[in-house]
Amino acid sequence: MFTEEQIQELNKAFASATPAEIVKKAFELSNEAVVTTNFRPYEAAILHVVNAEVSEVPVVWCDTGYNTPQTYRHAEQVIKDLELNVFLYVPKQTSSHRDVVLGIPAVDDPNHALFTEQVKLEPFRRAMEEHKPKVWFTNLRQGQTAFRNSIDIFSLSADGVLKVSPFYYWSDEKLDGYLEENNLPNEFKYFDPTKALANRECGLHA
Numbered sequence: 001m002f003t004e005e006q007i008q009e010l011n012k013a014f015a016s017a018t019p020a021e022i023v024k025k026a027f028e029l030s031n032e033a034v035v036t037t038n039f040r041p042y043e044a045a046i047l048h049v050v051n052a053e054v055s056e057v058p059v060v061w062c063d064t065g066y067n068t069p070q071t072y073r074h075a076e077q078v079i080k081d082l083e084l085n086v087f088l089y090v091p092k093q094t095s096s097h098r099d100v101v102l103g104i105p106a107v108d109d110p111n112h113a114l115f116t117e118q119v120k121l122e123p124f125r126r127a128m129e130e131h132k133p134k135v136w137f138t139n140l141r142q143g144q145t146a147f148r149n150s151i152d153i154f155s156l157s158a159d160g161v162l163k164v165s166p167f168y169y170w171s172d173e174k175l176d177g178y179l180e181e182n183n184l185p186n187e188f189k190y191f192d193p194t195k196a197l198a199n200r201e202c203g204l205h206a
Contacts, residue, residue, distance in 0.1 A: 007155060017153075019178075023166050031054070032135065034128075036059075036136065037139075038061065038062065040190045043078070043139055044082075058087050062123040063123075065095035066095055066191060087131070091123055092122070102115060136162065136163045141169075153169075
């Protein structure tokens with residue numbers, strides 16, 4: 001649907017745009033969109049800015065089953081406050097069952113790839129196959145990982161979906177201001193079982 005040349009032109013044109021302007025442009029390109037979230041820190045910002053433009057946009061939440069109690073409480077609060085249109089996707093096996101037969105393998109364990117496939121990649125593929133979006137809103141930001149440093153506000157997923165990161169150039173401090181200005185909550189007690197380090201990709205975006 002989109003060429004690399006079009007993506008480059010979009011990034012050039014919207015390099016200094018506000019997140020709201022970026023979201024508006026993305027919806028002009030296609031209203032067949034989803035916003036994905038795992039309710040990690042600062043996720044309320046992307047959910048707020050996208051939902052403010054189109055309130056019924058599908059919010060895809062792929063829950064690994066290993067979130068902290070704080071993350072689940074935070075998720076419930078954000079869903080309620082923003083009246084989000086949430087579609088929940090979970091692994092086909094419960095975390096209790098997996099804990100017995102597999103546990104949470106270390107990154108260098110041969111079973112880690114299987115674990116990541118089960119708790120994150122398969123539910124995400126299932127979500128995208130069901131919704132078939134042309135636009136995918138996400139809260140990727142420059143400086144998070146080496147891969148994320150290589151993309152931009154607009155990029156293409158491996159499947160050719162237009163990936164839109166409205167806060168791509170924003171710092172934590174600037175996002176703190178956005179959350180405060182819009183009376184949005186935040187939660188830092190977050191756990192991703194597929195990552196050993198914060199700057200490691202799980203395979204979903206790369």
